[in-house]
Amino acid sequence: MPPMRTAAGRNKKPPPEGFEDIEDTLLEFQNKMKDAENASHDGKKKHEMIWPIFQITHQRSKYIYDMYYEKEAISKTLYDWLLKNGYADAMLIAKWKKQGYEKLCCVRCIQTNETNFRSTCICRVPKKTLNESQDIQCVNCGCRGCSSGD
Amino acid sequence: MADIPVRPPAGLPALAPGWTEHSAPSGHVYYYNKETKKSTYVRPIVEIHGLQQQHAAPRPPAPQAPFGANPNIGHVNHVASNNQLNPNFQPPNFRFGGPAQEPFQNAPQHSNPRGDHRGGHRGGFNNFQDRRRQPEDKPKHRSDIPNCAPWVLVKTKLGRRFVWNKDTNESFWKFPPHVMKAVMDFDHKEREKKERREHGQPSDEEDTAMAEVEADLAAVEEEMEKQIVRVDGEVGMDDDSEYEEVEVTDDEGEEANKPPKRQRTEEPTEDQAMEMGEDDIAWQLAQMEAMEEGDFDEEDEEEGLPLTEEDCKALFKELLDDTRISPYVPWDKVLENDGLYEDERYKALPTMKARKDCFDEWARERIHYLKEQKANQQTLDPRIPYLALLHKYATPKLYWPEFRRKYKREMKDSKVTDKVKEQLYRDHIKRLGLKQPELRSDLSNLLKAQPLALLNGSTTLETLPPSILTDLRFISLPASTRDSLVGAYISTLPPAPEGAFASAEEEAEVIRKRAERGRRERALAERERRVQEDRRKQERDLAYGMGRLREEEAEIERAMKFGKDGLKGQLGS
Ligand SMILES: [Zn+2]
Ligand SMILES: [Zn+2]
Numbered sequence: 001m002p003p004m005r006t007a008a009g010r011n012k013k014p015p016p017e018g019f020e021d022i023e024d025t026l027l028e029f030q031n032k033m034k035d036a037e038n039a040s041h042d043g044k045k046k047h048e049m050i051w052p053i054f055q056i057t058h059q060r061s062k063y064i065y066d067m068y069y070e071k072e073a074i075s076k077t078l079y080d081w082l083l084k085n086g087y088a089d090a091m092l093i094a095k096w097k098k099q100g101y102e103k104l105c106c107v108r109c110i111q112t113n114e115t116n117f118r119s120t121c122i123c124r125v126p127k128k129t130l131n132e133s134q135d136i137q138c139v140n141c142g143c144r145g146c147s148s149g150d
Numbered sequence: 151m152a153d154i155p156v157r158p159p160a161g162l163p164a165l166a167p168g169w170t171e172h173s174a175p176s177g178h179v180y181y182y183n184k185e186t187k188k189s190t191y192v193r194p195i196v197e198i199h200g201l202q203q204q205h206a207a208p209r210p211p212a213p214q215a216p217f218g219a220n221p222n223i224g225h226v227n228h229v230a231s232n233n234q235l236n237p238n239f240q241p242p243n244f245r246f247g248g249p250a251q252e253p254f255q256n257a258p259q260h261s262n263p264r265g266d267h268r269g270g271h272r273g274g275f276n277n278f279q280d281r282r283r284q285p286e287d288k289p290k291h292r293s294d295i296p297n298c299a300p301w302v303l304v305k306t307k308l309g310r311r312f313v314w315n316k317d318t319n320e321s322f323w324k325f326p327p328h329v330m331k332a333v334m335d336f337d338h339k340e341r342e343k344k345e346r347r348e349h350g351q352p353s354d355e356e357d358t359a360m361a362e363v364e365a366d367l368a369a370v371e372e373e374m375e376k377q378i379v380r381v382d383g384e385v386g387m388d389d390d391s392e393y394e395e396v397e398v399t400d401d402e403g404e405e406a407n408k409p410p411k412r413q414r415t416e417e418p419t420e421d422q423a424m425e426m427g428e429d430d431i432a433w434q435l436a437q438m439e440a441m442e443e444g445d446f447d448e449e450d451e452e453e454g455l456p457l458t459e460e461d462c463k464a465l466f467k468e469l470l471d472d473t474r475i476s477p478y479v480p481w482d483k484v485l486e487n488d489g490l491y492e493d494e495r496y497k498a499l500p501t502m503k504a505r506k507d508c509f510d511e512w513a514r515e516r517i518h519y520l521k522e523q524k525a526n527q528q529t530l531d532p533r534i535p536y537l538a539l540l541h542k543y544a545t546p547k548l549y550w551p552e553f554r555r556k557y558k559r560e561m562k563d564s565k566v567t568d569k570v571k572e573q574l575y576r577d578h579i580k581r582l583g584l585k586q587p588e589l590r591s592d593l594s595n596l597l598k599a600q601p602l603a604l605l606n607g608s609t610t611l612e613t614l615p616p617s618i619l620t621d622l623r624f625i626s627l628p629a630s631t632r633d634s635l636v637g638a639y640i641s642t643l644p645p646a647p648e649g650a651f652a653s654a655e656e657e658a659e660v661i662r663k664r665a666e667r668g669r670r671e672r673a674l675a676e677r678e679r680r681v682q683e684d685r686r687k688q689e690r691d692l693a694y695g696m697g698r699l700r701e702e703e704a705e706i707e708r709a710m711k712f713g714k715d716g717l718k719g720q721l722g723s
Contacts (some may be wrong), residue, residue: 014559020542021517022479030482063480070510073478073517 008090015085022067026087029060051142054106057089059139064088065096072136103150105143166194178421195485294337298332449493457498458672465670466505474611474633476518477513481506498674523612527619532565533574534619540578541625550575574622579627592623593632597639607644608660611636 036052061136064087068079083090095101095110104110109121123143127150130136137144167173169181171193174667181661182189289304293315300316313329314321329485372389444500473487499505527534539560550572554561564571583591597605604615624632646660654673 017560021476024476025479025483058294059480059482066480067478071514071517073513109605 014025016075016081017083020076022064025063026060029056029063032056032062042045047139048142054141058092058105061092063090065093100148102148103146104137105146106141109138109139109146110145123147165196169194172685181430187518188601230575261591261593295329295332295336297335298329301329301332303333304337327702393702457670457677461673462498463508463511464666465495465674466508466665467515468670469493469495469498470509470512470516471610474637477516481509484509494674494678497678520612528563528565529618531616531620533570536561536566536571537563537574537578537622537625540575541629544575544578544582545581574664578622578625581622584626586627586631589626590621591636593627593635594639596621596623597636602647605640605643607640607643608646608664609640610644 023143026108033056036056039049039052041049051132064074064079064082067073069077074082081094082088089107091107092104093106095107101110105123112120121138121140121143123138123140123145124147125136125145126147127145165181168183168185170184171179172182173179180189180191181194183194197429204348292302293305295301296312300318302314302316304312304314304321306313310323312321312323313325313333322329333574469490470484472493473484473489475484475487484490496505499508524535543557543560548556553575554568561571566574600615600617609615614624614636627635643662646657657689
């Protein structure tokens with residue numbers, strides 16, 4: 001008798017064709033994400049703990065964006081499936097397509113209502129308009145600058 | 151600019167009677183005695199006793215420059231004070247680096263009216279100063295030497311340079327060693343800045359190395375220009391040009407009160423300086439030779455093997471091919487590959503940005519190629535993609551019906567019949583139960599069984615023949631183990647034999663590609679060799695420069711010794 005397949009296994013639809021090509025890389029991102037989520041708090045501030053999570057989300061979204069738009073390595077079907085299944089941040093990618101937001105770190109950094117000064121995050125300010133030696137890092141996601149001009 | 155000396159030297163002692171001062175067209179000053187019809191560079195003076203005080207403005211370098219130049223050795227002024235001479239005394243005198251002292255040898259010193267050799271030398275200092283205080287030449291531009299305060303680099307109108315210490319008010323034509331280092335750094339940076347402006351982009355590592363070499367050469371050239379100025383001056387001696395009024399300074403009186411004793415103690419300095427001059431000339435000749443050699447080499451090689459931007463990209467792409475890295479990974483992942491940096495082809499591209507762009511291009515092309523290859527295999531033999539699927543997903547944990555259900559989607563385009571599929575699946579699962587060494591030797595046998603026409607040195611992992619791809623022995627090992635085994639085996643094979651290609655065009659194409667690759671790799675090796683050579687040359691130059699500094703130190707020590715002996719001799723007489 002063959003072993004019974006689990007309910008979860010039966011419900012899970014297999015990913016579209018081409019997934020196997022990027023599977024290894026996605027698995028690596030997943031492991032990094034797990035590590036970041038399970039990292040100990042030692043000495044870190046609460047907001048610093050979530051920075052790596054934002055950063056990995058950014059990297060993974062960038063990777064999928066690059067695979068679909070830049071390298072044409074994956075199909076539209078697979079791309080849509082990846083967005084639907086949370087492999088990439090659709091909101092963030094939507095921003096990247098807009099001029100001036102090509103390098104945006106995370107959507108929180110352009111939401112004016114969340115910051116103290118009713119303006120966008122410091123990381124959005126072009127480096128050349130800042131004091132030259134000024135070293136900045138935003139509180140939201142630890143971004144050190146994501147202006148398109150930088 | 152306020153504290154730049156308006157003109158190099160300070161006041162002068164009065165001319166001895168019968169002598170007049172003249173200026174050659176080059177600006178060099180000489181003296182002529184109408185009665186004796188003799189001429190000299192050496193300023194004939196009437197001796198005056200007295201003391202002199204230090205100037206308030208940067209003074210052009212004095213003859214004892216090489217002494218003061220060494221911060222490790224007691225300052226000449228210090229020596230002077232030990233000998234109960236005025237410690238502040240600094241005879242005004244412009245002075246070149248070593249070689250500039252040479253004119254003293256040529257100067258008609260014996261025509262000195264006082265017939266005193268010593269006096270001639272003493273006069274020589276003043277004379278020398280006079281020649282340097284040509285009205286044509288005066289400080290024009292000053293800049294603080296970075297990381298070397300309080301030293302200031304002063305450039306004269308004639309493009310000569312001397313250094314001035316704002317604090318001690320010393321100035322030298324011959325840069326003290328630590329100042330020289332700082333000036334070299336400064337020159338280098340200035341040059342880089344200039345180059346960046348010219349090219350509109352920052353220079354990479356290699357350019358920097360070249361710029362350093364060029365800066366050194368420029369310094370040598372400058373040194374030579376100084377000599378040329380001097381030689382002109384000598385030629386101009388015969389020219390009966392008009393008398394030119396010597397500029398008089400506020401502290402002329404002080405200058406004129408120079409104690410003669412002090413001057414005697416300085417004589418050895420001058421003699422030593424002359425020796426040093428010869429060394430410098432030898433050094434410069436060596437530099438010139440090195441320069442010519444270098445130029446020749448470069449021309450020769452550049453004509454031989456050109457390396458275009460396309461070549462550089464092709465080299466880097468071939469490197470990426472050879473690493474067998476997946477084109478589906480992000481750039482960061484590529485950089486984790488240590489083997490990448492050890493390969494010469496990594497340096498084919500100058501910047502990280504260029505490498506990333508090249509990787510993106512390579513990945514795009516490669517992904518496209520792999521997709522094409524996959525489609526071809528489907529038409530070539532439907533079993534090929536099916537076996538590839540088995541290789542990836544088949545596991546002894548799944549029975550055939552389960553596997554078929556689970557990967558229904560992946561298999562929907564397959565032209566292989568269900569019966570064949572099932573048979574291949576069962577056979578494959580059976581083989582997965584075998585031990586690794588057995589699977590390895592099976593694969594090895596499969597490879598060895600291939601005729602050279604199908605599998606040879608030109609074959610890549612993507613162009614393996616169907617006879618391998620449709621064989622179960624090819625899919626029994628995990629991909630990483632299998633690919634490295636196959637790759638290693640291919641690398642031992644000779645190139646494709648004649649007639650192994652489908653057409654003559656295909657064969658010509660393969661041969662052309664191989665030749666192209668060989669040419670690029672040779673050109674890269676040549677370029678690398680050139681860079682290494684430049685680096686070695688630079689090190690040699692640096693070592694030479696250091697040796698020169700050490701020589702100077704030795705000279706100074708000798709001069710100091712000589713100076714004391716000379717003084718003793720005088721005290722004794
Ligand atoms: Zn940002
Ligand atoms: Zn952010």
